[in-house]
Amino acid sequence: MNARTTTVGVAIAIHSIAASGSAQAADNVIIRNPTFEQLASLTVTSVTGTARPQFTSAAATSVLTAEEMNYIGVRNIPDALRYAPGMQVSQFNAPRWSISSRGFNTITVDKLLVLVDGRSVYTPLWSGTYWEQHAWLDQDLDRIEVINGPAGSVWGANAMNGVVNILSRSARDTQGMTLWAGTGTEEKAFGSFRYGGTAGQNAWYRAYVDYAQHDDTELGDGSPTGDAWDMTRIGFRYDRDDELNRIFVKAEAQSGHFDEPGFIPSPTPPYRTRPPDGFNRGGFIQASWARNLAESSELAVGAWYERLERRLQPTDEQSDTVDIGVRYSRQAARIHSIMAGALYRYIQHDTTSTFQLTFTPPDRTLHQWSVYLQDEVQLARQVGLTLGVRAEDNPFTGTEWQPDVRLGWSLTDSQLLWAAVGRAVRTPTFADESRTFVNQVLPPGTLGPGTPPVIREVLGARDLLSETLIAYQAGWRGRWSNGAMLSASAFYNDYDRLILYVPLPLDTVTRAPDFWTLSLLPVNNGTAHAHGAELSGAWQSRPRWRLLGELSYVDLQVLPSESLLAKNITGSSAQLQASLRSYLDLGKDWQIGVGLRYVDQLPALNVRGYVAADVRVAKALGGGVQLALVGQNLWDDRHAEFRTASFPIDPYIERSVYLALTWRR
Incomplete structure (x- = not known):
């Protein structure tokens, strides 16, 4: 696993933290303008926790490489995920996105696990991912692995509908200096500087700093939101790789300022007020060590610590997270590839109470343990079976079991048929258990002459159970000598114990005489089923021209149908999505990338379907300098992508243009 590398282009494999805090490495081969065979040999680690060829993985996988995204001018992770089949991506306003897999597209997506170099960025306070903190798509990105469907046996609770693993390049592959700067109509200013060098034999490092400034989105009347x-x-990464050891260290700090739009509830007339400006600051340090042992075995340990201070509506929080993991893997008797590991996670959350949001108690501590075991069995030369199970203990529901079975059958060297069935859970959060969230104050007299103001609020409940999913999947992949690949998958998901909300009777006592209260209480009274399919293909019609396409369909029904929240969830995900990308090199100096997307309507949110087009034209100027002009959302002047009652404003995503200059030496 010490393949020589070059330093430009698209990464065909990865070097990352994987398997819940442990290190897992694969060869890195960085190649400009990859051939069909090189594209076909892409590997993924997110399915089983170990590097496997994507073509033979028994899962609905897609890989978005750095070069692919750069070709069409993508500037952030959410926009990149729009081109992954099965992913539901909606931008609400400038810093907020709703991103899910196979449905359940809400403002707080709680059934998708997101990893950055194997480090979980799922928050147990609200559930989901703070995308304004993790949306960076920097110059050192390697790839984004997307797994549709449950992966709880490898990654644990909340990897329910899918996993997104964002992987950066090894410091070995980012030697030298890179300067990147640009300006545009929506992204007013952005830039990054990175320098990489050697740190002795078989060791490399890089240091980097990034900055981005984003403009407002637009309201319906054309005014700024x-x-x-x-x-x-600012960050640093160190990698060491020799015959026996692999060492990885990464540290990063960040600070952001956010203008908060709209209004928040207030206890005094006019019962709403402007929110204070928001901020998000913190940092982390992450390290792992893997040791090659005798008899084709490996022992790996990893850990990370993160500190976060965040005030963005509706939350004012501070948290400290410690994650420690160990993994042992071994190739046994030629037909078994066994992996076992354990993980401990500690999270301390401190919150500041406001009229809008209170946690009781305001400070909470989470201790979480898990152990997992996986066996990849080669039943025959063309048939492989993967059996996995994870047991996880959490403070909300106790011990949860998440088993998974995957079968792959190589029909020929160029065709694979696979099937999988698995169980996954979404555990309750601190918010589900202990929040009081005021989303509106109705003025006096709303419920009749002389009545006091009425507070509408969402409560927590301490007796909630985990939401569960049994997922059934099947798929097929094929590739042909003329430079074409095709992948198809179908699924049926059966959900139980979904957390919905029931209204409580009007409370005229608790906050009287100042207020009456209308409350919603979370209960496990929801069920759902979803079925759908995803199709993706690639065709390299000419050595310098590639076409890629994606098509996905999902039909989600959440019950009971009389529940308003169930209706909203059912109608908040696009049933049909499609995209087409074209990558063309004109000689050695010019690049033209085009991305075209269609997203179906969201009937529950009164959001129309839309078409979006992105175009990038780049010219190499010599001396390691490249100039790129990019247009995004060119199909129309603006469109809406998402609505939510949590933020009663209607932002529109505008057409934008930016100019970027890159210098490498």
Whole structure:
């Protein structure tokens, strides 16, 4: 696993933290303008926790490489995920996105696990991912692995509908200096500087700093929403790789400022007020060590610590997270590849109470343990079976079991048929258990003459159970000598114990005489089923021209149908999505990338379907300098992508243009 590398282009494999805090490495081969065979040999680690060829993985996988995203001018992770089949991506306003897999597209997506170099960025306070903190798509990105469907046996609770693993390049592959700067109509200013060098034999490092400043989105009347933001990030990475050991260290700090749009509830007339400006600051340090042992075995340990201070509506929080993991893997008797590991996670959350949001108690501590075991069995030369199970203990529901079975059958060297069935859970959060969230104050007299103001609020409940999913999947992949590949998958998901909300009777006592209260209480009274399919293909019609396409369909029904929240969830995900990308090199100096997307309507949110087009034209100027002009959302002047009652404003995503200059030496 010490393949020589070059330093430009697209990464065909990865070097990352994987398997819940442990290190897992694969060869890195960085190649400009990859051939069909090189694209076909992409590997993924997110399915089983170990590097496997994507073509033979028994899962609905897609890999978005750095070069693919750069070709069409993508500037952030959410926009990149729009081109992954099965992913539901909606931008609400300048710093906020709703991102899910196979449905359940809400403002707080709680059934998708997101990893950055194997480090979980799922928050147990609200559930989901703070995308304004993790949306960076920097110059050192390697790839984004997307797994549709449950992966709880490898990654644990909340990897329910899918996993997104964002992987950066090894410091070995980012030697030298890179300067990147640009300006545009929506991204007012952005830039990054990175320098990489050697740190002795078989050791490399890089240091980097990034900055981005974003303009407001637009309201329906054309006025600014008031949601501009900016963020600065500084970091360091170290990699060492020799015959026996692999060492990985990464540290990063960031600070961002956010203008908060709209209004929040207030206890005094006019019962609403402007929110204070928001911020997001913190940092982390992450390290792992893997040791090659005798008899084709490996022992790996990893750990990370993160500190976060965040005030973005509706939350004012501070948290400290410690994650420690160990993994042992071994190739046994040629037909078994066994992996076992354990993980401990500690999270301390401190919150500041406001009229809008209170946690009881305001400070909470989470201790979480898990152990997992996986066996990849080669039943025959063309048939492989993967059996996995994870047991996880959490403070909300106790011990949860998440088993998974995957079968792959190589029909020929160029065709694979696979099937999988698995169980996954979404555990309750601190918010589900202990929040009081005021989302509106109705003025006096709303419920009749002389009645006091009425508070509408969402409560927590301490007796909630985990949401469960049994997922059934099947798929097929094929590739042909003429430079074409095709992948198809189908699924049926059966959900139980979904957390919905029931209204409580009007409370005229608890906050009287100042207020009456209308409350919603979370209960496990929801069920759902979803079925759908995803199709993706690639065709390299000419050595310098590639076409890629994606098509996905999902039909989600959440019950009971009389529940307003169930109706909203059912109608908040696009049933049909499609995209087409074209990558063309004109000689050695010019690049033209085009991305075209269609997203179906969201009937529950009164959001129309839309078409979006992105175009990038780049010219190499010599001396390691490249100039790129990018247009995004060119199909129309603006469109809406998402609505939510949590933020009663209607932002629109505008057409934008930016100019970027890159210098490498």
